[in-house]
Structures are given as structure tokens and as C-alpha cells.
Amino acid sequence: MKWNGKNVLITGANGFVGSYLAKELLDKGSDVYGFIRPEDMVAMEKNLIDKGIKDKLKMLEGDLGNISSLASALDHSQPDVIFHLAAQSSVEFSFRRPLDTQDINTIGTANLLEAVRIKDIDAKIVFAGSSEVYGMVISSPEQYQRALDSGKTIFPEPEKIPELPISESNPLRPMSPYAVSKVSGDFLMQNYHHSYGLDTVVSRAFNHEGAGRGMMFVTSIITNQIMKLKYQETDRITIGNLNACRDWSHVTDIIHGYQVLASKGRAGEVYNQGSMRTNSVLSYILLGLERAGWNINQIETIKGDDQSKTINNPTELVDDPIFGVKFDKTRVDQMILENQLEYTIQDKGIRVNTDQGPLTIEFNPDRFRPSEIPLLLCDNQKIQKIGARIEYSLSDVIQDQLDYFDQKENRV
Numbered sequence: 001m002k003w004n005g006k007n008v009l010i011t012g013a014n015g016f017v018g019s020y021l022a023k024e025l026l027d028k029g030s031d032v033y034g035f036i037r038p039e040d041m042v043a044m045e046k047n048l049i050d051k052g053i054k055d056k057l058k059m060l061e062g063d064l065g066n067i068s069s070l071a072s073a074l075d076h077s078q079p080d081v082i083f084h085l086a087a088q089s090s091v092e093f094s095f096r097r098p099l100d101t102q103d104i105n106t107i108g109t110a111n112l113l114e115a116v117r118i119k120d121i122d123a124k125i126v127f128a129g130s131s132e133v134y135g136m137v138i139s140s141p142e143q144y145q146r147a148l149d150s151g152k153t154i155f156p157e158p159e160k161i162p163e164l165p166i167s168e169s170n171p172l173r174p175m176s177p178y179a180v181s182k183v184s185g186d187f188l189m190q191n192y193h194h195s196y197g198l199d200t201v202v203s204r205a206f207n208h209e210g211a212g213r214g215m216m217f218v219t220s221i222i223t224n225q226i227m228k229l230k231y232q233e234t235d236r237i238t239i240g241n242l243n244a245c246r247d248w249s250h251v252t253d254i255i256h257g258y259q260v261l262a263s264k265g266r267a268g269e270v271y272n273q274g275s276m277r278t279n280s281v282l283s284y285i286l287l288g289l290e291r292a293g294w295n296i297n298q299i300e301t302i303k304g305d306d307q308s309k310t311i312n313n314p315t316e317l318v319d320d321p322i323f324g325v326k327f328d329k330t331r332v333d334q335m336i337l338e339n340q341l342e343y344t345i346q347d348k349g350i351r352v353n354t355d356q357g358p359l360t361i362e363f364n365p366d367r368f369r370p371s372e373i374p375l376l377l378c379d380n381q382k383i384q385k386i387g388a389r390i391e392y393s394l395s396d397v398i399q400d401q402l403d404y405f406d407q408k409e410n411r412v
């Protein structure tokens with residue numbers, strides 16, 4: 001698609017992802033309209049200021065909960081393409097505010113689609129769905145049995161084990177109010193194509209990070225604390241569950257994917273977006289520490305009573321295939337993925353022995369979730385077939401965030 005001269009409406013254009021997308025489309029010559037909640041105008045304007053687009057974006061005030069404000073935004077922008085990115089995007093917050101999450105994400109998406117239908121707008125609509133919809137993915141017979149023993153329901157039952165890498169046809173087993181809201185949005189998009197012929201396409205993006213990522217997400221929590229350690233503004237890293245493995249991409253690769261979907265995504269279909277790598281939260285911390293200047297020799301638990309959790313050279317890279325996929329992972333990733341290593345709250349944290357002395361990673365029990373997806377690994381072949389590419393390595397993603405927090409004014 002030639003973006004020059006196109007009218008583009010981005011809901012949540014002042015958000016982390018929206019601002020990256022808005023900048024790129026403005027640079028390509030689109031007329032970009034941002035549908036923005038009045039209370040976020042000032043609160044989130046840093047994203048627009050940092051990218052130099054505050055005065056270039058055409059701001060339309062409104063609220064996803066108010067269908068009239070959506071209809072008015074459609075009247076003003078007459079969009080060729082709509083990117084629906086606005087959402088309550090924190091899984092953690094959704095456990096505390098499930099109704100707000102459904103209001104914004106489910107009802108808000110239904111309102112947008114209904115406004116487009118009533119106004120008879122002929123636009124391609126790209127929806128920011130989420131890998132969270134897959135939820136409880138079964139990675140081994142042992143994990144399946146453990147889940148059953150702990151009283152969890154697994155529905156639908158797995159047809160194969162492991163269910164990895166995750167393709168678009170994997171079962172949906174959402175595990176949080178946020179995930180349920182994204183299942184709703186995803187199905188609303190598909191249904192408005194099938195019922196009313198709207199030109200909708202769903203991106204199910206896995207985790208995507210980069211400079212300016214919100215402070216409630218783990219990669220910013222980690223890289224902010226690493227830079228505070230470096231500048232002696234703190235003496236430890238505080239964290240929740242660091243066994244979780246996520247498929248982390250750079251936000252730039254994902255916004256390129258959104259543009260590919262706008263041009264070539266088939267109406268009514270869903271497309272995964274991810275890197276086809278998976279790495280643990282623990283590795284994100286250790287690799288971040290190394291990039292910030294520490295050499296890591298060994299990790300051990302703070303409680304110190306379990307020698308099997310003392311790991312030498314934990315960041316050594318291993319590229320043996322796992323789940324039939326070859327990607328860079330650390331020694332600790334490999335052990336976590338093969339169910340040989342798991343840190344628990346009882347371990348209290350991890351002591352990281354470095355060339356400059358020991359560092360402390362402390363577990364905060366409040367940061368552990370009521371239910372947690374252990375592992376996400378994307379099968380991205382469907383979107384790659386229509387032209388999307390992953391350009392950034394995990395190290396690039398971590399470095400971009402460290403550089404951001406290297407600037408004192410960005411540290412929290």
C-alpha cells in the first residue's frame with residue numbers, strides 16, 4: 001500500500017505502540033488522526049513529544065465507551081485504514097480491574113465496529129489482538145499433568161503435545177480478564193466481517209518492547225532498575241515471577257507487521273506477530289546486566305539451600321532446537337524450557353555473582369500473578385508469507401531500552 005495521502009485513524013495514537021506507528025505513517029505522508037481520551041492528552045503526551053509528532057498528529061478527543069465520539073471521529077477523519085490499538089493493555093492490572101478491562105477492550109471494540117457499520121465507512125480495520133488469547137499452552141506431558149493436578153481445567157483438550165510453536169489454529173485458553181477481553185475483540189472483528197462484510201483483520205501480537213515501553217511492563221521494570229543499579233540509585237532489582245518465557249520482539253517490527261496486515265491481510269483472518277524466539281524474564285535481567293557492563297559468573301538462590309539452582313555461566317548461549325525451532329537462548333532459558341529449573345517465592349531471590357561482586361535480585365510476592373502463562377513462542381509463518389519480517393534481535397531490544405533509561409530524566 002502507498003501510504004502517501006492516505007487517511008489513517010489510530011485509536012490510542014499517543015500510546016507506546018500507537019506513537020511509533022503514527023510517526024512512521026506521518027513520515028510516509030499519511031494524514032494521521034489520533035483518537036485519544038481527553039484525560040490521556042497530557043498524561044501520555046511524552047510519547048508524542050519524544051517522537052516529534054505532537055503537532056503533526058491530528059488529535060480527535062473521544063472515548064471508546066462513547067459511540068457518538070467514535071462516530072464523530074470517523075466523520076472527521078474519513079479513514080482509509082483504522083488501526084484499533086487503544087486498550088487497557090496490562091494483564092496484571094486486569095486482575096484488579098476486570099470490569100474496566102472488559103468495558104474498554106470488549107465494549108470499546110464493539111462500539112468502534114458498530115460506529116463503522118452504522119456510518120458505512122469503507123476502511124480496512126486492523127485490530128491489536130494479543131498472544132494472551134492462547135493462554136495455557138501445553139508444552140510437555142509433565143506440565144499437562146501438573147496443571148490437571150493443581151485443579152486447572154484445560155479446555156479444549158490438547159490434540160498434540162507440545163502445542164508449540166503457537167500457530168493461529170492453536171486452542172484459545174485465556175487465563176486473565178485481559179486475555180478474555182482480547183478474545184472478545186478478536187471474535188468481534190471476525191464476526192463483523194462475516195456478519196456485515198467489514199474489512200477487518202486481527203493481529204495477535206506477542207510481547208513487543210522498546211524505548212518508551214510503559215513502566216508497568218516487565219522489560220521496562222527490569223531495564224530501569226539495571227540503569228539505576230549502574231548509577232548507584234538502587235542496590236537491588238525487585239521482580240516477580242522470572243521463570244515466565246515470552247516471545248519478545250521490538251515494537252518497530254510489530255508496527256511494520258501492522259502495515260503489512262493493512263496492505264495484504266485477508267479480511268476476517270487472524271495473523272500471529274512474533275519473533276519465533278522465547279526467553280525467560282530471568283534471561284532478560286541477566287543479559288541486560290551484561291550489556292550494562294557486568295560479567296556474570298554464576299547465579300544462586302538467596303536462600304542458598306538448593307544447589308541444583310546454582311548455575312555457572314548462566315548466560316552462555318545455546319542454539320539447540322527446542323519445540324522444533326532454532327533460536328538463541330541462554331543456558332538458564334534452556335533449563336527452564338526443559339523443566340529442569342524453576343525459582344519459587346521460597347527462594348527469596350537470586351544472588352548474581354559478577355566480576356564486580358554480587359548483585360541482588362529480590363522476589364516481591366505481590367508481583368506474582370493469580371494465574372500465569374508459563375511460556376509463549378510464536379509460529380510467525382503466516383504473516384511472513386505476506387511479507388512481514390523480524391529485523392531486531394533480543395539484544396537489540398534490550399539495548400534500546402537500556403539506552404532509554406541511560407538518560408536520567410527517563411528513570412523512575
Ligand SMILES: C[C@H]1O[C@H](OP(=O)(O)OP(=O)(O)OC[C@H]2O[C@@H](n3cnc4c(=O)[nH]c(N)nc43)[C@H](O)[C@@H]2O)[C@@H](O)[C@@H](O)C1=O
Pocket residue numbers: 089090091092129130131132205206207208216217218219221238239240241242244245246281367368369372373
Ligand atoms: C502480549 C501481551 O504482552 C504483555 O503482557 P504480559 O506478557 O503480561 O507483559 P508483562 O511485561 O506485564 O509481563 C511479562 C511477564 O513478566 C512477569 N513479571 C515478573 N515480574 C514482573 C513485574 O514486576 N511486573 C510485570 N508487569 N511483570 C512481571 C509476568 O508475570 C509475565 O509473565 C502486554 O503488552 C499485553 O498487552 C499483551 O498483549
